[in-house]
Structure formats: C-alpha cells, structure tokens
Amino acid sequence: MGAGDTVDVSLPDGTHQLVAVGSTAADVLKQWRPAEFATFLAASWDGHPIDLAAPIRSAGSLRPLRFSDPEGREVLQHSAAHLVAKALTEAIPQALPTAGPPTEEGFYYDFDVRPLTPEDVAKVRELVQRSVSSLERFERVEVSKREALEWVGSNRHKQGYVAEVAEGVPVSFYRTGSFLDLCRGPHVPDTGWLAGLHVLGVSAITAGGDPAGEARQRVRGVAFPTRPELDAYLKLREEAEARDHRVVGARLGLFMFIDEAPGFPFWLPSGMVVVRELERFVTEHFREDGYQEVRTPLMFAQSVYETSGHWEHYRENIFQTEADGRVYGVKPMNCPGSMLIFQSTSRSYRELPLRLAEFAPLHRLERSGTLHGLTRVREMVQDDAHLFVSEDQIEAELTKLLAWIQRAFTTFRLAWSYELSTRPAHFLGETAQWDRAEATLEKVLKTSGVPYRTSAGEGAFYGPKIDIHVRDSLGRPWQTGTIQLDYQIPARFHLQYQGADGQLHTPIVIHRTILGTWERFLGVLLEHCAGRLPPWLAPIQVRIIPVAERHEGLGHAFVRELDSRGIRADLARSSETLSKRVREAEVAKIPWVAVVGDQEAASGATAVRTHGRKGQRSLSKGEFIDEVLGKLRERAFEP
C-alpha cells in the first residue's frame, strides 16, 4: 500500500468516509463530529475497543466510545487502574503490579507487595492527583514477545501473562510518564480524563480467591471523567451509608447483637412486630394455595444428614453437638424434616402436590469473617416450603410461585430479577436428570417476562435453582428468595407414592422461599426504605400526642379506639413540648402523628401529620381511622 492509499470507514450514522491509511481513529471522529469529540474517550473498531490514537489501516466500521457507553466506562476504569499502579509503584518501588480489571462499580488493581497502610493510600491519592494535573499521555508501544519478556523484567506475574501470548503476536505496553505496564488496552488519551478518580480503599486478598493462595493487596477505586461526577457518586455513597440497616435497625430498636452470640440476632419487641407482619404476609394465602404448616426437630443425628447428603456436602456449615455417644447436627435447612414427614406413611398420587411449609429457626456455621448485620447471620428463619410433586406438576407449581414472587416484590417496590444456577462441580444424581430440570426452569423463566441470567455451575448440590435478586433503591444487588428443583434428596430418602398406574414413583421436591429469610429481607428492606417501613409493617403506626396533660384522657381513649380497630397506636405522654414530641415521632419514623387538644376536644377531630410531609390536616377521627385502615389493607408502601 502506498502512502496515498485510502480505505472506507463506516460510521454509526450510516455514513462512510474515505480515510488515508495511517490516519488515527481520533482524526476520523474529530472530522465526523467536531463538537462532540471532547466526549470521546476511546473508539470501537469493528466491535473491538481501540485507542483514539490507533492508526486505521483497513476498511471497517468505527464508533466513538463515551463514558456513557458500557465499553467506554470500562476503558476509563481500566485507565484509572493503570494510573493507580503507576502511583503505587512510585510510592513503593518494590511493589509488583499483577492485574487490574474494571468491575461493575469501578476498578481494582492487585499488587504483590507488603500490607498497605492508610498512609500508603494517602500517598497513592496524592501521586494520582499529581499525574492528573500534569496531563500525562497513555502511549501504546508494541513489541515482540521476546522484547516483552525483557521489559517486564523480574515481575514474575507479568512474565506469566506474557508467556500466555501466542508466538509472533505483538505484545502491547502502555507508557504513562515514567511508568510502563504490560496491557492490552485501550486507554483514554491522557490522565486529564481521570480527574474524577477516587481510591476507595485497600484490602488484602488471596490470589485467585483461593484461601491457600498467595497474599495480594487490592486497591479499589472508581473513576469518572470529571470531579463533579465523582462528587455526585460520593454523595450517593454517603447516603447509602446513612441507610445502613445495622445503624437504622439499632436506632429503631428492632434488633440487637451481642459479642457472645455473633451472627445470632436478638429480635426486640418492635422488630418482632415486623417479623410477625412479614410472616402474616406470606402465610395468609396458605390455605387457599394448599399449604400446610409443619414443625420438625431442630436437631437430627448425623445419619439423617448422611441420607440427605448434607453430611458430605455441607458438614462444615452444620453446628454439631453430641449426646449418648451420637453426633447431632443442628439443622441448617428444613428439607430433611419435610422428607421424613413424607416418608412417615404411604402416599398416594392424590395427595400431590403436597405442600409443607416450615418457618423454623435454622443455624448455619458461616465463617466468622462473613457475618454482616442481618444480611448474613448464623441463625435465620426462612419462609420455607417443600412441594412434593410429580413431574407433570412442576411447571404449574413454578408458574404459581413466580406469580407469587411478582406480587410480593411489587408490594415492597423492590426491583427483582432471576438467576438460573446450573449443575455445580459437586453434585448428586445423573447429568440427564439435571439437564431436564434445568430445561424446565428455563422454560418457566422465559414465559415469566422477568429478566434472568444464567450462572453456570452455581446450583445447589441436589439440583438447579432460580435465585431471586433484588436491588435496593441505591442499585445494590441482594439475593433473597430461591426456588430449587430437587430430584435427588427424595430418592435418597426413598420417598415413594403410588401413582394412578398402580406403580410406585419418587416425587420431585421443589424447595422454595419467597422473601428468603426474615433477617436478610428485613435488612434489605430497611435500606431500601431508609428505615421508613411501610405502615403495615411499622411497629407503631399512629402516635397520639395530647397537647397538654389535661388532654391525656382524650388521647388514651383515642389509642383504645385505634387499638380496637387493629391499629397499633401509642400515646406520647411526656412533659416535653409538643414540638419535641412531634420530632421524636418523626425520628422514630412513625407513619402518622395525631394531635388532640382543646380544638379537637370540641370538634371530635384530630390534627393528622403524615410522616415525611410537613403540615397537618384536620380530620374527624372516623375519617382518619378509615384512611389508616385503607392504607393497611392495601399494604401501601407509604402512609
């Protein structure tokens, strides 16, 4: 090709440009959209991300990448990681960079280095800022594999990466100021793009997530093209911290923990009201949906878990004790108990689907470092049920469950999605059965209309599952309910029923929870609503405030009236001022405040203040009660 050759480049709007060979992506894009060019941080060439400075040598399609494009965002995060590596190796020359990918939130970079201190972080932040101010360019350099091995020097981690590159393929490096790093790229043009880079913190990890792996130090961060965008993000994070259920729940007096029972929640009176309401929510349709509630022992001898498979696959999570020379395990799940009930008598196909619900306390010996407020505990109660079904009943049951889930999560205004988890490495049964089960789950998911993704190898050891993930109002994901198809445990317990054909068949079991556990669900919900629970869940729904002491009799009578209508009300008897008591009710996030004083004594009305709204309305007591009952009946999210 001669110097004067041109190639045809197609652009996103369908136009084409004849471009001189050797022109850069930047040249083309600048000419195409001069006004917007400043928002382009990289480009996509035939679907692959490239640097803006990359030369164009053949015909193809070119598309700009902005921060708002997922690929553009990744380029920025990756460049940020690169800059952090530069800063850290400047601060600690012995540090060996390993890898630094973008993540859903931001990025991280792992280093082979001594444990990092807060001072190191401060230094890194300072050096990052220095690089940003001096507008250093990200320069791509391509060399042969042999040269690359020389360039990475004694960094054995990078040597490993170079060794993986095929012979004859050029290896790319990026140079930023004095820092040179093996990197596939692409990057933003210069460090000016990283004005909104923030180092979130450091943590020690083990290489490859393997507990026995080598120790690494992970620097985590997040980057935005500008400082104001970063500030907005940090503000959102601050807001998230203020919603922390561990703080909010303690302040509202819902639950507590003590050092002597780590991971075992205490439910305080107010919290217990919430738990009972949640329980009522998920059980009120039990009769019409054909559920029967059972309660099975808290502990079983080891042999039960050997039968179920838990001893082999889950033993490290089972609390154990010993009596009369036998080892007992505290149940981590309700399924063995339900299996034993099914097994206890001869069963007919006419009994199916047999739906056994059990809300019993479960104990799981979670590793100490994983405990987290209510969202990760060692004692929990699931809204659990086991559905014993025949193969042709599966689909209908699953469809009903998904409808239920829809109703439940809509009530809480939680956005949810499904995750289909398939056969793990450690599994029971035949692969053909697994395939069939997975296909059934997938079919039902496809017709549900709710988005789902598939996680290969993440299923339970006894069957594939659908997990429910919810996002709270700040976009953070949580796993709550789960639906698990089980062809294995029923067979291990030799469960059988007599079919219409007179033959004995093994039932299939659907393990299912809707909200998951009260503990985690409430943790998520508290963060979702910032402690402002929906009125039907609020421990106190109405606070009556008598204006002065002489109105307390009036207040008492009103409390009794509300109580008789099934509304949880209390009286703010106090020598405090009215304003102070209103404030206390607001802080306690009580949905309604009703004031009674001289005016109300005369008119029979009450002055109602609704949580979160300033001002008040004068309503007759009857009107107010109707309003409250209406909100409770429809399980409104807000008062």
Add this chain to the structure above:
RNA sequence: GCCGCGGUGGCUCAGUCGGUAGAGCGGCUCCUUGGUAAGGAGCAGGUCGAGGGUUCGAUUCCCUCCCGCGGCUCCA
C-alpha cells in the same frame, strides 16, 4: 477461615507523648402546660472489649484472644 484496620458511658465522638477520663444526644428528677422536627435546670451513668506482660504506676506500650468494620471466599 484469610488479610488489613478498629473497639473510650445506651448512641455519636473528644482525650490521655504512661499518673485510673470529658462533651453532645439519650435516660432519670424537678420546673414549664405547650399547637407540629430539639423549653429550662439538676442528677445518675464508664473496671476506656477481655486476659496476660513490661512498669513504682497501663485506658495509653507489647503479646494473645474476643467482637466489629472493609475486602477475599462463601451464601438466604
């Protein structure tokens, strides 16, 4: 469980370069009898996470343990 960082009244935090601790909020009592987010005064409340060591003396320095936080891993 692993790595790092923490632990001071109920809560949020200050402080002690080694001489046994303070504030605000909350609680209690009294005064105030109020009209929609903090009326006033007084009082009580801490073996400074636990144990051991160094020291004349440890909340402070060292070690071990417990718990928490941030991650890793795992998971409802």
